Amino acid sequence: MSKERHYLPKGREIEIFTLAAENRLPVLIKGPTGCGKTRFVEHMAERLGRPVYTVACHDDLTAADLVGRHLIGAEGTYWQDGPLTRAVREGGICYLDEVVEARKDTTVVLHPLSDHRRVLPVERTGEMIEAHPDFMLVISYNPGYQNLLKGLKPSTRQRFVAMSFDYPDPEQEVVIVCQESGVDKQQAQQLVALGNDLRRLKDHDLEEAASTRLLIYAARMIGAGLSPREACLACLAQPLSDEAETLSAIERLIQAYF
Amino acid sequence: MEEFVGELWHKLITRQARTDFEAARVQLSELQTQLGLYFRALGGDPGKGLEGADSRLLETRRRLVQRLAGTHRRFPVCWQDERSLRLPPSIACFPEAELNTSLYFWLTALSAQLPRIGHWFVDNQRATLALLEKRPGLAEGYWRLADATLVSRPSLDTLQGAEREREMVIQQAIRQPGSVDRLPLAKGDPLPVPLWVYPAPLRALAPSTRDDLEDQGDGSRAEESLEGSRKQAERFDDSKQTDGLLVFKLECLFSWAEQVELDRCQEENLEEDPGSAAEDLDIISLSRQRRAGAARIKFDLDLPAPQQDDLPLGEGIRLPEWDHRRQALINDYCLLQPMLADDALPAPLPEHLRRQARQLKDRFALLRPERRMQRRQPQGEEIDLDAWMEFCTQPTRAETCHNLYLDRSQPHRDLACLLLADLSLSTEAGLGGDQRVIDVIRDSLVLFAEALSGSRDPFAIYGFSSIKNKQVRYQLLKNFGERYGDEARGRLLAIKPGFYTRMGAAIRQSTAVLQTQKASQRLLLILSDGKPNDIDRYEGRYGIEDTRQAVLEARQQGLQPFCVTIDDAGNDYLPYLFGDRGYTVISDPDRLPVMLPRLYLNLTGNGR
Structure with a gap:
């Protein structure tokens, strides 16, 4: 366990996640960009000793993917x-990052997996795969203005144990x-x-x-020898805005x- | 001749008396956006605005030439109150423009650090120390500014006694902030330190309620024209019923400046220019009475006089209305009058919207139809391998499969949008600060139009208000056929609130207009600030039911109605009117102009 990824808990999220995993419940993580959602899932996967299949969702991601x-x-x-089927068969964590970005048809596949049935119907091969006991579904999304209407459907959200993440306290x-x-x-x-x-x-x-994440990038650049001003400009100013005034x-x- | 000589003398003497550096002058207006952002980032209240400070009268020691010239009596100092941060409209304290600019940033940072001021001398030093400790990068800039300030302070040799001691202490405080905690008393006021934030003037009063400002008839316009700096105000209690009896002293002439306790029967004189008179005044006396005299006789004159009204188009259109008690439509119940503001002048894009408009336009330009690969076509340039594979692995496959090609085709965005804005009188209500709902709606409409003109999607914008069923005013702001340009923009900028909200009729007419478009997706966006209402029975349940019926009809005809509201209570009735996913409540109206185009992107399935 020496190579375990560091993760500094902010609250009781590790306990909640562990209990959800033991009880075979799917988990939903909400939080802004770069606040440590993916890191947390990777950390938990190592802790639980399960492989993790991460899928970064985009608007062309279909159920077939x-x-x-x-x-x-x-x-x-x-x-x-696909990654989901592999996780279902082998018993791993399937992590769908920014799930609201994916096409609507993907939620259809997720529904039977995220309730008591825990099955994955594979339409094309005619299979009905029973999920491995260690299989766990984790999805995340970033609630915010940009997704004003693209929030998750209530019927989907209802199936998850949800946790809300935010940026850590300054000391942390x-x-x-x-x-x-x-x-x-x-x-x-x-x-x-x-x-x-x-x-x-x-x-x-x-x-x-x-x-x-951006703060860490800036810190790494400083550590690598770039002057702090330049590093901040490159990592904290330019990525956030294109406006000259800003x-x-x-x-x-x-x-x-x- | 006298005037000419006087002017020459004035020029000469003020030049002699001058202590600032005209060549290095920096204007607040150039830095305003940056300073605002800087202020908020450093922890300043995001609700506070940024404006120019007026000059403050200070009794400083003046040189003979300054006394002769009559200068150096007033100094623009930086201060803040609940409403905004006031910075000098321009700074020319130092010989280098760069120093003057950094003084602006320093003052902003210090104000963010010092939201409330107790004793200016102690608090400024304390805040300076805290700021330098928290943000060490500011130190270098501060020391440069401090050095430059010390040079501009009066020399100790020219002062005596208590004044000399006080000046010494002030210079010490600039050099080593936090080192002195007591300011010795001396005659007059010390020369203000440009590096420091000053308390709000004692006489500055916030209006006790919003009503005070709004009920002054048309005063809102005039208010805006006093740009840049703010005036001191004193509140004067003239609410007593008996009229004052004035002992007239003939030797003194009353001018605009004097508050006289007397009911003056005054006829409105259009030639007088109260705006410029107000600019000349130091102190403006405000009546404590809630309404100005003019407002007291204000009553609803049903309709504006024909020559001042917008041009009615045609005879009007008769529309039905839904009576929920009878569960039936009453035919030809409403008369809808299309209107065109023909006196609105073509106008360019207002300055404050330019930046956002450009951004939105660029973003929407990406939506223009582009050629892309279409899968599963019966013919095309390349073989669609996915389709072929699926065909091969299909357990129950048909004998032949046709759609096996990729083709580059010309997909077109097939949608049309009609934006219907509520222009009822309730939109005249104020939001926080100087803004009214109608201003936000106006900005939203303009930005929306700018954005959509970038994407080339056909769109139309209409506004509506009503007075009973006899006149539902349906303002044509931009129709589908017209190209969006200065004329349409002029009309958008000229919208004014009036009357009530008979929403059903307006939606029915918009449905009819939108029906003429052939696009496959037709979006009816409704922008409102409250419930449907009118002065007849169109209120409460009746209005809601009629609107709901109109929305249902629109939906049946294949349109997609969607409501955007800034009414916080919207969650109570909008689900019934528009369905669970047919509306959105924007809690922060200031964000409406930016949100509306984004919402459009989401609704039209391009929410990237």
């Missing part, structure tokens, strides 16, 4: 399991940034304070806030720290 499809090989066509975030990037504590504190300043601009001036204001903000 999850379940599987026929391919052509040397001896004609053969069936290739400092620890995380230090741990992930190796910069010293003082610099991490400055970065986190800057990040929190930028988070105040969410919804008003910026569409999305500076995530913990950028120059953020640049001023960065100068207030470094």
Whole structure:
């Protein structure tokens, strides 16, 4: 377990997830971009000793991409399991990241898997796969304005044990940034304070806030020898906005720290 | 001749007395957006606006030439109150423009650090220290500003006694913030320190309720024209019923500036210009009475005079209305009058919307139809391998399969949208700050039109209001046939609120208009701020039922009605009217202009 991915719990999420896994219940994780949802799932998979199949959902993702499809090989066509089917057969965690982005037909596959039936009907091969006892379905999405109408259907949400994530507290975030990037504590504190300043601009001036991930990126760049100002500009200002006015204001903000 | 000489003298003497650096002057208006963002990021209240501060009268020690020139009596200092942060409209304290700019940013940062001020001398030092500790990057800038400020302070040699001591202490406080906690008393006011935030003026009063501002008839327009700086106000209690008896002293002439306790029977004089008079005043006395005299006789004159009204188009259209008690339509019950604001002048895009409009336009331009591969076509350029594979592995396959090709085709976006805006009188209500609902709706309409003109989707915009069933005013703002340009924009910018909300008739007419479009997806967007109502029985249940019926009819005809509201109580009745997924409530009206185009993207299935 020495290579276990670090994860700093914010509340009781580890316990809740473990209990859900023991009781074979699917889990829904809500939270803003880059706050540690994926890291948490990977950490839990290692803790529980199960493989994890992560699928980043996009708007062209169909049920076939999850379940599987026929391919052509040397001896004609053969069936290739999709990540969901593999997790169902082998008993792993299937993690669908940003599930609202996926097409609507994918939820049809998820429904029978996420209630008491725990089965996966594979229409094309005519199979009905009973889920392995260790199979677990985890989905995540980012509630926010940009998904005003694309929220999950209530009938889908109803089937999950849900948890809400947010950016960690400043003290915790400092620890995380230090741990992930190796910069010293003082610099991490400055970065986190800057990040929190930028988070105040969410919804008003910026569409999305500076995530913990971006802070870690900036810290790594600083650790690698880039000057703090340049690193912040490249990792915290440019990724968040294209507006010249906004950028120059953020640049001023960065100068207030470094 | 005298005037000419006087002017020359004025120019000469003010130039002599000048202590600022005209060449390095920096205007607040150029930095306003950046400063606003900076303020919010540093923890300033996001609800606060940013505006120019008026000059404050201070009794400082002046040089002879300054006294002769009559300058240096007023100084624009930075202060804030519940409503906004006030920064000097322009800064020219230092010889370099770059220093003046960073002074703006410093003041903004300090104000964010110091939302409430107790004693200006102590609090400014304390906040400066805290700020430098929290954000070490600011230190370098501060020391440069401090050095430049110290140079501009009066030299200690020119002062004596208590004044000299006080100046010493102030300079010490700038040099080492936090080092002194007491300001010695001395005659007059010290020269203000440009680096510091000052308390709000004692006499500044916030209006006690919104009503005070709004009930002044048409005053809202005039208010806006006093741009840039704010005036001091004193509240004067003139609510007593007896009229004052004035002892007239002939030797003093009353001007605009004096508050006289007397009911002046005044005829409205259009030639007087109260706006510019207000700008000249130092203090404006406000009546504590809730309504101005004019407002007291304001009554509903049913309709505007024909020559001032918009141009009615045609005789009007008779429309049915749903009576829920009889569960039947009453035919020809409403008369809907299409209107065109023919006196609205073509207008360019307002400055404050430019940035957002450009962004939205770019984004919507991506929606323009593009050529892409279509799968499973009966003929085409390439073989669709997926389709072939599926065909081969199909257990019950048919003898032949035709649709096995990929083809580059020209898919077209096939949708039309009609935006129907509620222009009833309730939209005149104020939101926080200076904004009214109608302003937000106006901005929303303009941005929406700008965005859609980028995507080239056909769209139309109409507004409506009503006075009973006899006149449902249906404002044509942009129809489907017209190209969106300055004329249409002029009409959008000229919308004004009036009357009531007979929503059913307006929806029925919009349905009919939208029916003329051949697109396969037809979206009817309704923008409203409250329940349907009118002064006759069209209120409560009746209005709701009629609207619901109109929405159902629209849906039956294959349209997609969707309601956007800023009414917080919308969740109570909108599900009944539009169905669970047929509406959205935007709780923060300020975001409506940005949300509306996005909503359109989501509704039309391109919510990226």
